[in-house]
Amino acid sequence: xxxxxxxxxxxxxxxxxxxxxxxxxxxxxxxxxxxxxxxxxxxxxxxxxxxxxxxxxxxxxxxxxxxxxxxxxxxxxxxxxxxxxxxxxxxxxxxxxxxxxxxxxxxxxxxxxxxxxxxxxxxxxxxxxxxxxxxxxxxxxxxxxxxxxxxxxxxxxxxxxxxxxxxxxxxxxxxxxxxxxxxxxxxxxxxxxxxxxxxxxxxxxxxxxxxxxxxxxxxxxxxxxxxxxxxxxxxxxxxxxxxxxxxxxxxxxxxxxxxxxxxxxxxxxxxxxxxxxxxxxxxxxxxxxxxxxxxxxxxxxxxxxxxxxxxxxxxxxxxxxxxx
Amino acid sequence: xxxxxxxxxxxxxxxxxxxxxxxxxxxxxxxxxxxxxxxxxxxxxxxxxxxxxxxxxxxxxxxxxxxxxxxxxxxxxxxxxxxxxxxxxxxxxxxxxxxxxxxxxxxxxxxxxxxxxxxxxxxxxxxxxxxxxxxxxxxxxxxxxxxxxxxxxxxxxxxxxxxxxxxxxxxxxxxxxxxxxxxxxxxxxxxxxxxxxxxxxxxxxxxxxxxxxxxxxxxxxxxxxxxxxxxxxxxxxxxxxxxxxxxxxxxxxxxxxxxxxxxxxxxxxxxxxxxxxxxxxxxxxxxxxxxxxxxxxxxxxxxxxxxxxxxxxxxxxxxxxxxxxxxxxxxxxxxxxxxxxxxxxxxxxxxxxxxxxxxxxxxxxxxxxxxxxxxxxxxxxxxxxxxxxxxxxxxxxxxxxxxxxxxxxxxxxxxxxxxxxxxxxxxxxxxxxxxxxxxxxxxxxxxxxxxxxxxxxxxxxxxxxxxxxxxxxxxxxxxxxxxxxxxxxxxxxxxxxxxxxxxxxxxxxxxxxxxxxxxx
Numbered sequence: 152x153x154x155x156x157x158x159x160x161x162x163x164x165x166x167x168x169x170x171x172x173x174x175x176x177x178x179x180x181x182x183x184x185x186x187x188x189x190x191x192x193x194x195x196x197x198x199x200x201x202x203x204x205x206x207x208x209x210x211x212x213x214x215x216x217x218x219x220x221x222x223x224x225x226x227x228x229x230x231x232x233x234x235x236x237x238x239x240x241x242x243x244x245x246x247x248x249x250x251x252x253x254x255x256x257x258x259x260x261x262x263x264x265x266x267x268x269x270x271x272x273x274x275x276x277x278x279x280x281x282x283x284x285x286x287x288x289x290x291x292x293x294x295x296x297x298x299x300x301x302x303x304x305x306x307x308x309x310x311x312x313x314x315x316x317x318x319x320x321x322x323x324x325x326x327x328x329x330x331x332x333x334x335x336x337x338x339x340x341x342x343x344x345x346x347x348x349x350x351x352x353x354x355x356x357x358x359x360x361x362x363x364x365x366x367x368x369x370x371x372x373x374x375x376x377x378x379x380x381x382x383x384x385x386x387x388x389x390x391x392x393x394x395x396x397x398x399x400x401x402x403x404x405x406x407x408x409x410x411x412x413x414x415x416x417x418x419x420x421x422x423x424x425x426x427x428x429x430x431x432x433x434x435x436x437x438x439x440x441x442x443x444x445x446x447x448x449x450x451x452x453x454x455x456x457x458x459x460x461x462x463x464x465x466x467x468x469x470x471x472x473x474x475x
Numbered sequence: 476x477x478x479x480x481x482x483x484x485x486x487x488x489x490x491x492x493x494x495x496x497x498x499x500x501x502x503x504x505x506x507x508x509x510x511x512x513x514x515x516x517x518x519x520x521x522x523x524x525x526x527x528x529x530x531x532x533x534x535x536x537x538x539x540x541x542x543x544x545x546x547x548x549x550x551x552x553x554x555x556x557x558x559x560x561x562x563x564x565x566x567x568x569x570x571x572x573x574x575x576x577x578x579x580x581x582x583x584x585x586x587x588x589x590x591x592x593x594x595x596x597x598x599x600x601x602x603x604x605x606x607x608x609x610x611x612x613x614x615x616x617x618x619x620x621x622x623x624x625x626x627x628x629x630x631x632x633x634x635x636x637x638x639x640x641x642x643x644x645x646x647x648x649x650x651x652x653x654x655x656x657x658x659x660x661x662x663x664x665x666x667x668x669x670x671x672x673x674x675x676x677x678x679x680x681x682x683x684x685x686x687x688x689x690x691x692x693x694x695x696x697x698x699x700x701x702x703x704x705x706x707x708x709x710x711x712x713x714x715x716x717x718x719x720x721x722x723x724x725x726x727x728x729x730x731x732x733x734x735x736x737x738x739x740x741x742x743x744x745x746x747x748x749x750x751x752x753x754x755x756x757x758x759x760x761x762x763x764x765x766x767x768x769x770x771x772x773x774x775x776x777x778x779x780x781x782x783x784x785x786x787x788x789x790x791x792x793x794x795x796x797x798x799x800x801x802x803x804x805x806x807x808x809x810x811x812x813x814x815x816x817x818x819x820x821x822x823x824x825x826x827x828x829x830x831x832x833x834x835x836x837x838x839x840x841x842x843x844x845x846x847x848x849x850x851x852x853x854x855x856x857x858x859x860x861x862x863x864x865x866x867x868x869x870x871x872x873x874x875x876x877x878x879x880x881x882x883x884x885x886x887x888x889x890x891x892x893x894x895x896x897x898x899x900x901x902x903x904x905x906x907x908x909x910x911x912x913x914x915x916x917x918x919x920x921x922x923x924x925x926x927x928x929x930x931x932x933x934x935x936x937x938x939x940x941x942x943x944x945x946x947x948x949x950x951x952x953x954x955x956x957x958x959x960x961x962x963x964x965x966x967x968x969x970x971x972x973x974x975x976x977x978x979x980x981x982x983x984x985x986x987x988x989x990x991x992x993x994x995x
Contacts, residue, residue, distance in 0.1 A: 183872070183873070184869060184872070184873035184876050184877065185869075185870075185871075185872030185873045185874075185875055185876035185877075186872070186876065189872060189875040189876040189879055189914070190871065190872045190875055191518070191527075192601075192875065192879070192913065192914055193871065193872075193874075193875035193879075193914050193915070194518070194527035194528070195525075195526040195527055195601060195602070198601045198913045198914060198915065199601050199604065199605060199910065199913055199916075200910050200912065200913050201601070201604075202601035202604075202913070203912055203913050209655060237518045238518060238519070238676075239518075239519055239655075239656075239660065239661075240661075245676070248676060249676070249677065252677075304708055304709075304712075307709065307712050308712060311712065311716055312712050312715050312716045315716070318718075319709070319712060319713070319716060319718075320702075320704055320709065320712075320713055320718060321678055321679075321702075322678060325510075325678065325679045325681075325700055325702065326508060326681075326698065326700060420705045420706045420709075421706050421708075421709050422709070423677075423678070423702075423703065423704040423705060423706070423709060423713075424677075425675065425676065425677025425678045425703075426677070429677060429705060430677065432705075433515070433516070433705075436870060436871060436872065437518075437872065438872045
């Protein structure tokens with residue numbers, strides 16, 4: 152099957168999956184107790200039936216649920232994600248505003264965890280049984296088992312509150328009008344703690360997986376053959392073992408990448424990072440249906456996209472895998 | 476700055492004033508920045524449309540009402556300079572300050588007041604709409620005079636003019652538009668001491684000093700930043716690391732307050748909540764057994780160790796509630812039935828009420844750790860008296876819906892009572908406010924025609940003596956019948972850095988006080 156045809160079939164399948172996800176999400180959210188009107192009336196600390204009815208009508212919540220669902224699905228096919236009840240702005244605009252911060256955070260955590268994780272795993276497997284191996288395995292186990300939330304809080308307390316080395320909150324220094332390089336440097340400093348905390352867990356996972364996978368491949372016959380032929384050890388490690396050991400890591404990286412958008416709720420909350428994870432969480436608490444559905448849909452679209460990319464990367468890592 | 480620079484700067488300063496710069500201009504000079512915590516992120520800043528707590532905190536600097544109220548709840552002029560009440564109590568006349576300008580430079584006048592009250596707020600402001608029930612008409616007599624005519628005397632009328640209850644809305648921007656979708660909602664325009672500058676969603680809101688402000692010498696600070704930090708522990712860390720200077724009550728957990736207040740250069744105050752008078756209680760669903768029996772409700776009161784809750788859940792920042800009136804509310808009376816903890820009395824009352832050990836459900840208020848601890852203590856106390864209690868958890872949206880739909884046995888709640896019993900107290904006990912689907916009214920379903928009549932008489936009586944009599948009697952009846960189990964008057968603590976001078980200067984506290992604060 153040729154590549155173009157394969158890709159277009161997969162894209163169509165992906166779109167179908169997204170519509171199903173949108174429908175299921177819609178139903179699930181409606182099953183939760185409370186609605187945006189109850190939240191808004193509650194926050195105002197007072198209301199009367201007139202106020203409640205006014206809001207329901209304004210949000211279209213007075214119509215039957217099936218009509219609301221049909222309207223919603225109709226709109227998203229035209230890439231209209233609707234209007235946020237609470238923030239009084241288009242959902243797409245709100246998401247677009249928050250997306251860069253999240254992509255910067257999760258993207259840098261992704262790259263960091265992948266590079267350091269694979270490097271540590273490879274180092275451990277090369278020194279298997281020695282102290283280096285034990286040290287790496289131990290550290291990976293600790294980061295794997297420590298709750299992200301606790302780690303984030305400790306990072307803030309130590310590096311921001313006690314030592315004042317790094318900013319503990321936000322995306323940039325509020326009130327500074329820095330531009331260009333100064334602004335990039337400012338953002339980079341703010342990025343260190345959150346992206347590091349977020350990276351540690353996956354770094355541990357990659358390290359453990361790379362180590363195990365490389366040790367397994369090292370037992371295989373073609374490696375023994377290579378060694379018998381007198382190929383240098385470094386070359387065997389890189390060309391023969393690592394390359395073959397990479398497949399499970401690509402799978403895992405694909406999953407992590409798929410969660411790049413929604414996977415940072417806790418980190419964004421602790422570090423007051425103005426990303427989409429927090430937007431999603433607030434929307435959930437406030438039953439801001441359209442905004443929440445919009446966030447879910449974008450996150451789902453990214454997951455579908457990365458599934459496609461992962462399949463594609465498989466064929467690059469291991470040419471024996473065919474598209475089909 | 477080293478010493479030599481300091482000297483040369485001060486010389487330059489002296490030289491300037493000698494050179495004839497008007498002293499008023501120097502006095503007006505604003506400097507510095509105050510960083511404030513706001514929690515949660517406001518949903519909007521148009522105070523006429525959005526009335527929740529965070530909006531009031533930020534928008535109280537952008538918008539203004541006709542009056543402001545000090546810590547003793549006495550009215551002072553803000554946009555009004557003088558006001559009179561006719562002898563029959565039916566006509567109120569307000570003289571407005573002249574020369575007041577909106578942030579866009581247009582003049583503020585009596586027409587704006589009439590538009591705000593009659594056209595705008597009546598449509599958008601549920602709480603004010605209820606309080607404006609007695610208002611017959613409002614009209615502009617001339618550019619600086621407004622007259623309110625009432626259908627019948629209404630004692631609390633003079634307490635309605637604070638910025639949160641009756642903010643002035645610019646007529647020239649909102650007239651003949653759809654209020655809810657007017658683009659100006661995104662860039663609010665008021666007459667206040669600070670102007671809207673920027674709102675980076677999820678990060679901060681910035682206000683800057685209004686150079687056209689009508690009160691000379693205010694504000695004294697150049698910038699106000701309101702920081703949005705979603706996690707309570709992170710908010711504590713932000714104050715600790717010096718990133719934020721002012722933390723309003725409730726933004727950090729109560730058990731963190733004492734520790735943060737001890738940091739060098741930090742202080743805590745409980746002033747500035749007098750106008751709101753936060754009061755908390757356990758709503759008892761009077762519609763169903765066993766809560767339909769007053770004896771059972773009294774037993775609940777006797778069972779609770781509210782003193783211990785003050786110490787453990789509120790860390791001292793609260794006071795046991797005597798009854799339905801917060802002590803700051805006018806006409807609060809001490810001549811009421813009191814309920815000190817007495818397990819034996821509670822058990823005897825349960826027997827009398829014929830309680831058979833059925834399980835009752837408790838719905839905690841999901842506002843954080845302190846409220847959670849409070850719920851646990853209540854459950855423990857009631858179990859000690861022999862009442863079977865099960866706690867059911869939900870998030871804020873679920874809590875709002877379940878209380879509004881009367882879907883609970885017992886629920887923890889707290890409400891603002893405002894200075895006058897007719898504004899914030901009556902709504903939770905009178906029968907005509909019972910309305911399913913709408914929160915914060917008489918959700919317990921208590922019906923007593925005598926109580927209705929007394930609250931009505933208290934609101935409409937012409938003299939304070941008559942009002943006091945009606946309210947004293949209503950407090951006696953309510954504390955006898957226990958429609959709800961009163962818990963505490965909460966004294967919300969405000970954390971601030973001592974470099975900020977005069978951080979709280981009115982009964983609404985941080986919601987307007989930073990206009991008069993400076994950095995020393």
